[in-house]
Amino acid sequence: LAEFSARRVIERKRDGEELSPSDVLGFVRGYLSGAVAEEQMASLLMAGYFRGWSETEIEALTRAYVESGTVLSFSDALGEGRRTVDKHSTGGVGDAVSLVVVPWVAACGAVVVKLSGRALAHTGGTIDKLESIPGLRVDLSGSELAEVVRLVGCAIGAAGPELAPADKRIYALRDRCGSVPSLGLIAASVVSKKIAGGADAIVFDVKVGCGAFMRTLAEAAELARLMVRLTKRMGRAAMALITDMEEPLGLRIGTGLEVLEALEFLQSGGAVADPRFAACCRAVASAMLSLALEVSELEARERLEAALADGSALARFEALVRAQGGSWEQLLRFAPAAPVLEGASMRGGYVRRVDAVLLGELAREIVDRFGPLAGVAVCARVGDRVDVGTPLVRVHGAAADFASRAAAAEVFEIGDAPPPPRPVVYEVVR
Amino acid sequence: LAEFSARRVIERKRDGEELSPSDVLGFVRGYLSGAVAEEQMASLLMAGYFRGWSETEIEALTRAYVESGTVLSFSDALGEGRRTVDKHSTGGVGDAVSLVVVPWVAACGAVVVKLSGRALAHTGGTIDKLESIPGLRVDLSGSELAEVVRLVGCAIGAAGPELAPADKRIYALRDRCGSVPSLGLIAASVVSKKIAGGADAIVFDVKVGCGAFMRTLAEAAELARLMVRLTKRMGRAAMALITDMEEPLGLRIGTGLEVLEALEFLQSGGAVADPRFAACCRAVASAMLSLALEVSELEARERLEAALADGSALARFEALVRAQGGSWEQLLRFAPAAPVLEGASMRGGYVRRVDAVLLGELAREIVDRFGPLAGVAVCARVGDRVDVGTPLVRVHGAAADFASRAAAAEVFEIGDAPPPPRPVVYEVVR
Numbered sequence: 001l002a003e004f005s006a007r008r009v010i011e012r013k014r015d016g017e018e019l020s021p022s023d024v025l026g027f028v029r030g031y032l033s034g035a036v037a038e039e040q041m042a043s044l045l046m047a048g049y050f051r052g053w054s055e056t057e058i059e060a061l062t063r064a065y066v067e068s069g070t071v072l073s074f075s076d077a078l079g080e081g082r083r084t085v086d087k088h089s090t091g092g093v094g095d096a097v098s099l100v101v102v103p104w105v106a107a108c109g110a111v112v113v114k115l116s117g118r119a120l121a122h123t124g125g126t127i128d129k130l131e132s133i134p135g136l137r138v139d140l141s142g143s144e145l146a147e148v149v150r151l152v153g154c155a156i157g158a159a160g161p162e163l164a165p166a167d168k169r170i171y172a173l174r175d176r177c178g179s180v181p182s183l184g185l186i187a188a189s190v191v192s193k194k195i196a197g198g199a200d201a202i203v204f205d206v207k208v209g210c211g212a213f214m215r216t217l218a219e220a221a222e223l224a225r226l227m228v229r230l231t232k233r234m235g236r237a238a239m240a241l242i243t244d245m246e247e248p249l250g251l252r253i254g255t256g257l258e259v260l261e262a263l264e265f266l267q268s269g270g271a272v273a274d275p276r277f278a279a280c281c282r283a284v285a286s287a288m289l290s291l292a293l294e295v296s297e298l299e300a301r302e303r304l305e306a307a308l309a310d311g312s313a314l315a316r317f318e319a320l321v322r323a324q325g326g327s328w329e330q331l332l333r334f335a336p337a338a339p340v341l342e343g344a345s346m347r348g349g350y351v352r353r354v355d356a357v358l359l360g361e362l363a364r365e366i367v368d369r370f371g372p373l374a375g376v377a378v379c380a381r382v383g384d385r386v387d388v389g390t391p392l393v394r395v396h397g398a399a400a401d402f403a404s405r406a407a408a409a410e411v412f413e414i415g416d417a418p419p420p421p422r423p424v425v426y427e428v429v430r
Numbered sequence: 431l432a433e434f435s436a437r438r439v440i441e442r443k444r445d446g447e448e449l450s451p452s453d454v455l456g457f458v459r460g461y462l463s464g465a466v467a468e469e470q471m472a473s474l475l476m477a478g479y480f481r482g483w484s485e486t487e488i489e490a491l492t493r494a495y496v497e498s499g500t501v502l503s504f505s506d507a508l509g510e511g512r513r514t515v516d517k518h519s520t521g522g523v524g525d526a527v528s529l530v531v532v533p534w535v536a537a538c539g540a541v542v543v544k545l546s547g548r549a550l551a552h553t554g555g556t557i558d559k560l561e562s563i564p565g566l567r568v569d570l571s572g573s574e575l576a577e578v579v580r581l582v583g584c585a586i587g588a589a590g591p592e593l594a595p596a597d598k599r600i601y602a603l604r605d606r607c608g609s610v611p612s613l614g615l616i617a618a619s620v621v622s623k624k625i626a627g628g629a630d631a632i633v634f635d636v637k638v639g640c641g642a643f644m645r646t647l648a649e650a651a652e653l654a655r656l657m658v659r660l661t662k663r664m665g666r667a668a669m670a671l672i673t674d675m676e677e678p679l680g681l682r683i684g685t686g687l688e689v690l691e692a693l694e695f696l697q698s699g700g701a702v703a704d705p706r707f708a709a710c711c712r713a714v715a716s717a718m719l720s721l722a723l724e725v726s727e728l729e730a731r732e733r734l735e736a737a738l739a740d741g742s743a744l745a746r747f748e749a750l751v752r753a754q755g756g757s758w759e760q761l762l763r764f765a766p767a768a769p770v771l772e773g774a775s776m777r778g779g780y781v782r783r784v785d786a787v788l789l790g791e792l793a794r795e796i797v798d799r800f801g802p803l804a805g806v807a808v809c810a811r812v813g814d815r816v817d818v819g820t821p822l823v824r825v826h827g828a829a830a831d832f833a834s835r836a837a838a839a840e841v842f843e844i845g846d847a848p849p850p851p852r853p854v855v856y857e858v859v860r
Contacts (some may be wrong), residue, residue, distance in 0.1 A: 010608030039472035043607035046476035049444065111775065178440030401761035 002265055006030060006040045024060035025028040028166055032068055041170065042177040053184035059233045062290045065192030068166035070142065072198035073115060077146040084113045084202030087284055088190055090214060091123035091362035092207040094248030095377070098126045098156070101285040103316035104156035107307040110292030113149055115159040115197040122360035124258060124369035125156045131258035132372035136326030163196040187226045188205035191234065195260040201237035201291040204228065205284055208426065209246035211356025216424060217242065224429045239287045239430040243280050244422050247354035247382045250277040253363035256377020257396065262332045279424040337373040337397025343407025345386045345414060353380055353413040366398045374398050376406055383418045436460060436470045446860040450614055454490035457614035459594055462498060468603060475609040482722040483614035488662045494623030498596035500572065502628035505542055509577040513630030514543045515722035517714060520638040520644065521553035523790035524808070525676030528556045528586070530690035531715040536584035537737040540722030543579055544590040554688060557588045562686035566756030576767040582749045593626040617656045621664065631667035631721040634658065635714055638856065639676035641786025647672065647856060656860045668860040669717045673710050674852050677784035677812045683793035685804020687826065690764045696744040720800035767803040767827025773837025775844060777817045783843035784812055792836055796828045804828050806836055807856035813848045819846040
């Protein structure tokens with residue numbers, strides 16, 4: 001056997017050759033063991049930035065990421081022939097979809113193990129939201145997760161540093177070395193963590209728009225297709241939805257406020273909900289359920305509506321909160337913090353644009369300073385007709401200046417004509 | 431002042447922006463101080479491999495290399511208004527040109543300070559050749575070099591690790607990280623060492639052909655033009671010759687054997703010499719002299735022929751050898767080592783190709799094993815008519831099998847028709 005040469009692998013990538021799976025595995029293993037130096041990995045990643053990565057290379061990288069750490073399995077906690085389903089959002093604002101769909105899909109008979117991350121930049125993180133529920137634990141070990149799954153049929157845990165640690169180390173290197181942008185490496189990062197987390201089926205919610213990391217539909221579609229193909233190559237079931245993030249998805253932005261929005265959705269059987277938020281929850285939930293139970297999406301939708309109407313989705317949410325140590329009673333007393341300050345429109349017209357990034361950043365600042373039940377509530381949606389003085393946002397529990405900052409003209413752009421309508425789901429990738 | 435961000439510099443290079451001189455200087459200074467990590471330098475170099483380097487960037491890099499170490503100056507050792515001239519060969523086989531031209535050009539009134547390297551791959555190094563002369567020292571300090579220059583008008587020293595150390599460190603990094611090929615970085619490396627060595631004028635002998643690092647005329651011409659322009663941007667005089675390295679330049683390959691070839695050229699007034707070797711020496715020497723004295727190349731040629739004919743070039747060589755501690759008496763007794771073994775042609779025809787790389791590697795092996803007066807003598811040149819049994823090479827002082835290896839069909843390719851003639855000097859770049 002020829003000796004593994006990191007330099008030769010770099011040169012071949014540089015010269016446009018496709019690396020073999022064993023090249024990629026050898027390189028990553030060498031990096032983790034110290035045989036491949038930081039500067040060699042940095043050089044390979046920059047060569048890959050210019051040459052791009054083939055799907056074979058990305059698959060090998062994903063396998064290398066998975067094998068670099070703990071790989072969870074829930075087969076002992078599951079019945080015969082059942083599989084776990086997980087979902088992943090590429091990150092949005094006012095996006096409490098996970099809190100709704102995990103118990104809802106579980107209430108329909110699927111096993112849902114959701115491994116989540118924390119807030120990143122302007123986007124919210126499911127883990128931060130859940131931690132607003134007093135007593136609730138998210139730092140569950142693999143066996144604790146399995147126990148919650150066995151009891152409740154679903155669980156939401158923090159994706160710990162033991163899952164795919166190679167990805168974290170390589171991401172930090174790319175961040176230092178200016179080679180971050182790469183759809184292939186994003187796909188490898190997302191898919192490897194889900195697979196290390198034991199998912200048998202994965203639904204990807206790829207957000208697109210000014211509030212998302214993917215700014216164009218073409219880019220979002222490329223990432224969606226890549227993640228679905230990659231997941232299937234790894235032997236798991238997958239679907240992706242490309243959904244809108246031109247404005248905040250739900251009406252509430254914060255941590256506890258988003259939990260409250262999810263709770264109200266389940267309590268009201270979907271009646272008290274923003275239509276865009278509800279549509280996204282329905283689309284993600286039906287994709288998850290159809291993958292988990294291998295039923296049609298039509299059948300999945302029917303089962304989901306039944307579980308929403310008969311209260312079993314809400315009951316499953318209660319069971320989940322309790323199983324993870326959270327106080328359901330305190331959650332039921334959740335209310336937006338006082339004072340409530342309104343930010344109103346300075347002119348009449350149509351809402352043409354709502355800057356989700358600015359609102360997301362503002363809500364994060366408010367929560368950090370004023371607590372989990374403080375935050376932002378959006379009162380005007382893109383396309384809405386407003387007059388001078390019409391409320392655009394309400395800011396809960398924060399100092400007075402936040403209301404004017406949230407309602408500023410750079411956040412809410414008002415024009416003379418309404419913009420064209422946008423769908424909630426642009427495309428489903430199977 | 432904005433804080434220097436290595437990551438931003440890398441990203442800008444990656445995205446095709448030209449870096450400013452202060453970006454480049456800041457990056458290299460940070461690398462040397464430890465503020466810029468190995469992996470960041472590796473990442474920048476790979477981005478530069480794909481984007482290329484502008485002449486402004488290369489000039490800044492050259493300045494960063496020069497300032498990273500000692501900078502020699504011979505102004506105290508020189509008379510009013512005189513400047514030092516150096517030459518650099520990109521590396522060849524049977525290329526003892528430096529040993530001829532340094533004393534020859536000095537004999538015509540120029541001040542020649544030649545800083546040389548060691549053998550690299552299949553090519554010979556002037557330092558290794560000089561060390562075959564008993565007693566001769568090449569590891570001269572700056573002040574020792576200046577003293578030899580003051581006494582003799584010329585000196586040949588080893589380019590020590592204190593000259594442009596940043597280049598050495600970055601070359602080693604590129605070597606580990608697969609980002610070696612770059613004409614711009616080669617130019618920065620060569621020019622920075624010459625300028626750190628105190629050269630006011632530089633002649634570049636860019637070798638092209640199967641025995642050289644530059645394989646095509648286009649590539650050699652690009653490097654030649656780049657080095658000349660870069661040297662002029664650095665405020666020094668420069669010329670480049672693009673010369674042939676499709677076969678060994680001189681007839682002898684080794685260390686002591688090449689010293690002998692240079693000695694015989696000077697002793698015979700140029701009469702006992704291979705015509706190709708002599709032509710290259712004349713071209714390089716006249717370029718050096720015309721730059722050093724700011725005279726026409728025609729006048730330079732006339733002065734050179736006079737110094738060759740009247741023995742002053744030879745006398746200068748003797749003075750140089752003696753001033754650096756070498757034994758002129760022992761050098762005069764140099765003779766190719768015994769036994770002399772002939773490698774003969776196995777077929778009749780015309781010599782179509784002589785593999786300089788294989789002969790260079792073979793000669794190096796022979797010298798390493800059998801001493802400095804062992805080596806290879808080429809008897810047949812490309813284009814020569816040979817019969818079965820015509821000697822192709824003589825191997826001096828080595829075991830018998832080396833003669834057949836040196837005369838093997840992959841070294842000497844014999845065909846039915848002569849190949850087209852090739853010039854010695856393809857182009858002069860001013």
